[in-house]
Amino acid sequence: MTDKTGGAKVALEEVRFSYGEMRMHFDLSVPAAQIAAIIGPSGSGKSTLLNLIAGFETPQSGTIHIGHMNVTRTPPAERPVSMVFQENNLFAHLDVEANIALGRSPKLKLTAADRAAVESAIARVGLAGKEKRKPQALSGGEKQRVAIARALVRNRPVLLLDEAFASLGPALRIQMLDLIKALHAETAMTVLMVTHHPEDALHLDAALIFLENGVVAASGSASDLLSDKGPEALKRYMGTTA
Numbered sequence: 001m002t003d004k005t006g007g008a009k010v011a012l013e014e015v016r017f018s019y020g021e022m023r024m025h026f027d028l029s030v031p032a033a034q035i036a037a038i039i040g041p042s043g044s045g046k047s048t049l050l051n052l053i054a055g056f057e058t059p060q061s062g063t064i065h066i067g068h069m070n071v072t073r074t075p076p077a078e079r080p081v082s083m084v085f086q087e088n089n090l091f092a093h094l095d096v097e098a099n100i101a102l103g104r105s106p107k108l109k110l111t112a113a114d115r116a117a118v119e120s121a122i123a124r125v126g127l128a129g130k131e132k133r134k135p136q137a138l139s140g141g142e143k144q145r146v147a148i149a150r151a152l153v154r155n156r157p158v159l160l161l162d163e164a165f166a167s168l169g170p171a172l173r174i175q176m177l178d179l180i181k182a183l184h185a186e187t188a189m190t191v192l193m194v195t196h197h198p199e200d201a202l203h204l205d206a207a208l209i210f211l212e213n214g215v216v217a218a219s220g221s222a223s224d225l226l227s228d229k230g231p232e233a234l235k236r237y238m239g240t241t242a
């Protein structure tokens with residue numbers, strides 16, 4: 001796949017959302033074609049932030065823009081995003097090819113162009129020869145490759161990864177990060193990635209967004225924020241304060 005999808009800017013303005021007592025307030029902007037890693041303690045609001053962008057949750061107030069589109073009240077399927085979760089991305093009764101093709105046509109009514117896009121995505125994520133396998137015959141890493149291929153054929157400018165590689169071992173996680181890096185270089189999509197590994201942001205040369213208690217406590221380049229001069233709150237999270 002060599003077509004440049006081209007990313008879109010993701011901007012949340014004064015977005016407020018709460019689950020009971022847990023009040024969250026997001027004001028942030030990720031430029032088009034940037035990779036941003038979202039880190040922070042458990043319960044700080046990382047998944048909620050992605051769910052608001054994807055449309056699985058709706059803000060109580062504030063606005064969300066993706067590119068020039070105000071998507072604050074837009075249903076998830078109509079937003080220009082794809083999302084990959086930690087698990088359960090695939091339908092167990094469908095083979096690799098069909099699981100990916102769902103990204104083009106939810107009823108699997110495929111045109112020749114759709115089939116070509118699916119074939120190309122399968123090759124791009126390194127699954128050629130495994131098209132007819134069902135998810136149960138795939139490793140954890142292969143399953144996530146299928147989910148990424150589905151996102152690729154959707155051709156959306158924003159990719160959301162919610163701890164997508166958390167259940168993989170370290171070497172496989174790095175392989176998947178390298179795949180994202182290569183796909184990003186080809187498509188220039190905007191990537192927002194929730195991770196419990198701040199070093200992932202360094203590996204991807206990404207921006208870092210650090211959440212604490214439902215707000216952005218720090219943001220900037222990963223190498224700056226993770227250096228000695230980074231904010232105290234981040235050092236506490238990293239366990240690097242004296």
Ligand SMILES: Nc1ncnc2c1ncn2[C@@H]1O[C@H](COP(=O)(O)OP(=O)(O)OP(=O)(O)O)[C@@H](O)[C@H]1O
Pocket residue numbers: 019020022040041042043044045046047048049
């Ligand atoms: N569906 C829900 N109903 C009620 N409260 C929720 C729901 N989902 C999340 N919460 C609460 O909202 C807060 C933020 O949750 P969220 O899942 O966004 O955090 P997170 O940073 O992704 O955490 P983790 O790293 O553990 O996945 C937490 O206090 C959580 O308990």
